Amino acid sequence: MAVAHKGSISMGLILIPIGMYKTTTDNDIHFNQLDKESKARIKYKKYCSHCNKEVTTSDIIKGYEYEKDKYVIMTDDELEKIKTKKDKSIHIIQFAKMIEIDPIFYENDYYGLPDVGAEKAFELLRQSLLSQKKVAIAKTVIGTRENLIVLYPTNEGIIVKTLFYQDEIVEIPKKIPKMKLDKNELDMAKMLIENMTKPFDAAEFKDEYQTRLREAIMTKIQGKEIISVDNGEQNNVIDLMEALQRSLELTNSSDAKSKTSKNKKSTA
Amino acid sequence: MMDLFDEKAINPMLIKDMMNPFNSKDWIYELKLDGIRCIAYLDNLETDLRDKRNMKLLPRFPELEMIYHQIKDKCILDGELIVLKDGVPDFYELQRRSLLTDTFKIQLAYKKYPASFVAYDIIYYNNKDVTDLPLIERKKILQDVLVENKSIAISRFIEEKGIELFNIADQQKLEGVVAKRKDSKYYFDKRTKDWVKFKRMADEDFVVCGYVKKKNTLILGQYKGEALIYKGSVSFGVKQDFLSVYNCKEINNSPLESTPFCKEEVIWIEPNLVCVVEYMPNTKDSLRQPVFKGIRDDVVPNECQVK
Numbered sequence: 001m002a003v004a005h006k007g008s009i010s011m012g013l014i015l016i017p018i019g020m021y022k023t024t025t026d027n028d029i030h031f032n033q034l035d036k037e038s039k040a041r042i043k044y045k046k047y048c049s050h051c052n053k054e055v056t057t058s059d060i061i062k063g064y065e066y067e068k069d070k071y072v073i074m075t076d077d078e079l080e081k082i083k084t085k086k087d088k089s090i091h092i093i094q095f096a097k098m099i100e101i102d103p104i105f106y107e108n109d110y111y112g113l114p115d116v117g118a119e120k121a122f123e124l125l126r127q128s129l130l131s132q133k134k135v136a137i138a139k140t141v142i143g144t145r146e147n148l149i150v151l152y153p154t155n156e157g158i159i160v161k162t163l164f165y166q167d168e169i170v171e172i173p174k175k176i177p178k179m180k181l182d183k184n185e186l187d188m189a190k191m192l193i194e195n196m197t198k199p200f201d202a203a204e205f206k207d208e209y210q211t212r213l214r215e216a217i218m219t220k221i222q223g224k225e226i227i228s229v230d231n232g233e234q235n236n237v238i239d240l241m242e243a244l245q246r247s248l249e250l251t252n253s254s255d256a257k258s259k260t261s262k263n264k265k266s267t268a
Numbered sequence: 269m270m271d272l273f274d275e276k277a278i279n280p281m282l283i284k285d286m287m288n289p290f291n292s293k294d295w296i297y298e299l300k301l302d303g304i305r306c307i308a309y310l311d312n313l314e315t316d317l318r319d320k321r322n323m324k325l326l327p328r329f330p331e332l333e334m335i336y337h338q339i340k341d342k343c344i345l346d347g348e349l350i351v352l353k354d355g356v357p358d359f360y361e362l363q364r365r366s367l368l369t370d371t372f373k374i375q376l377a378y379k380k381y382p383a384s385f386v387a388y389d390i391i392y393y394n395n396k397d398v399t400d401l402p403l404i405e406r407k408k409i410l411q412d413v414l415v416e417n418k419s420i421a422i423s424r425f426i427e428e429k430g431i432e433l434f435n436i437a438d439q440q441k442l443e444g445v446v447a448k449r450k451d452s453k454y455y456f457d458k459r460t461k462d463w464v465k466f467k468r469m470a471d472e473d474f475v476v477c478g479y480v481k482k483k484n485t486l487i488l489g490q491y492k493g494e495a496l497i498y499k500g501s502v503s504f505g506v507k508q509d510f511l512s513v514y515n516c517k518e519i520n521n522s523p524l525e526s527t528p529f530c531k532e533e534v535i536w537i538e539p540n541l542v543c544v545v546e547y548m549p550n551t552k553d554s555l556r557q558p559v560f561k562g563i564r565d566d567v568v569p570n571e572c573q574v575k
Contacts, residue, residue: 002367002515002565003540006540022369025369025370025371026369026370027370027371027372029372115568116321116568214372214375217372218375218376218379221376235384235416235417235418235419235420235421236352236355236384237301237350237352237357237384237386237421238416238421238424239355240299240352240355240356241298241299241421241423241424242424244299244424244433244436244437244440245424245426247436248426248429248432248433248436
């Protein structure tokens with residue numbers, strides 16, 4: 001798996017270089033659009049809505065629509081000037097209790113893995129965080145975005161969680177009115193919950209549409225191409241290695257023969 | 269106490285570069301299979317495969333999950349993970365696979381070209397480190413502990429006839445031959461004179477530094493300490509959509525210490541991608557008839573040091 005981002009956790013005087021790796025993969029089947037007749041890929045062309053001519057990257061500039069059909073143009077230079085300065089450090093700002101961070105702020109997860117040589121400092125941070133049930137809150141730049149992140153210790157490593165900023169969280173659209181609840185009703189609801197409680201096992205749940213889709217695609221592919229004949233228990237690499245061994249034995253014995261035959265008769 | 273098996277942090281013994289093939293009674297010779305170096309931790313519960321950077325390989329090669337059933341006792345094996353195409357190891361196919369993350373694409377790939385693990389050494393057996401035993405004894409243990417099937421094999425070796433084996437490998441356009449002293453011990457992360465390879469083609473790892481679109485050429489560099497030095501370029505085998513396939517990050521300035529003159533426009537790339545380039549062996553320090561072989565996921569850029 002390719003590293004998604006590299007950076008260094010900076011904590012006091014210590015720098016811990018880490019790589020960040022994605023924790024999820026997109027397993028959904030994605031279709032390509034094809035032409036009905038030729039079965040070739042459908043491609044998009046960009047064109048100008050004013051003069052209908054096709055445009056290329058060098059013809060395109062960026063505009064922000066501040067009112068209907070009114071744009072303010074931003075040049076690349078102007079954008080470059082205000083871009084966040086590249087900063088590979090992951091600056092730890094503070095520590096906090098794990099439970100204090102509302103899960104609503106969590107955006108994306110990455111596995112944080114120490115670079116070669118940084119394992120010890122990394123492990124020190126992980127273990128001390130875990131034993132105190134705390135997380136580190138830090139700032140870093142990923143791409144051009146300034147990210148607020150949390151370093152979340154687990155038994156296996158550290159999960160780097162990017163956070164939404166406060167202003168990105170939308171307020172609850174409607175306040176739920178406080179209701180007076182009957183004790184009996186509440187007890188019954190609690191009992192129902194109690195009865196239906198069991199440990200959560202993620203492996204029990206599958207996207208069944210995707211499973212059926214995969215099966216359907218697999219069947220079609222297998223119908224189309226004869227899957228390289230199933231060799232059962234045969235191992236091709238053993239064949240390859242043994243064939244070479246054998247041909248070596250053959251050359252050896254033919255060498256030997258030609259030598260002995262040379263010795264016997266001087267003509268070959 | 270934590271031992272080799274629990275720690276799972278082995279750096280495999282390395283093989284010394286290119287020597288002219290030789291014959292000797294004190295050595296054994298085996299095929300060099302063009303694959304990914306792989307350490308296999310096997311016990312009666314599970315398989316755990318690691319590459320040279322100690323990254324887990326099983327997620328991308330799930331068809332090897334059951335190989336732990338093929339051993340008689342808990343052990344650590346050293347070997348090569350390979351994918352065969354038309355009967356010979358195919359590095360392109362292997363590399364294509366190692367970049368996949370979509371589990372369905374992986375499934376389609378292994379139905380067509382299943383990977384196998386070829387063991388050539390044993391590091392740990394019967395709860396003991398066996399690296400101090402001579403190679404030839406380790407080979408015997410390996411023979412006893414492993415039952416071959418379609419996913420796991422033992423590397424065949426021959427005695428004495430290194431030159432002959434190399435010639436056959438050469439004729440069949442296989443990567444080459446590894447020669448090992450019969451009495452060699454196993455040293456972690458060391459390149460000794462006891463293990464050497466004879467190769468048909470030379471190859472080296474380079475950091476991809478730039479791309480010349482007009483000529484479909486990659487600009488290559490290697491590190492000298494912390495400085496990235498220009499080492500040449502390669503066009504053959506480079507695909508047109510290189511930049512998008514490998515998700516290259518374009519940068520404004522050349523990452524090289526001193527930038528070579530180039531008539532065409534160069535797209536500079538953040539130097540975090542390592543590739544293997546194969547070339548005709550020569551005495552000069554030059555890339556003769558270079559061919560781009562693929563991207564290496566198991567090497568970090570700074571390990572590509574000028575030799």
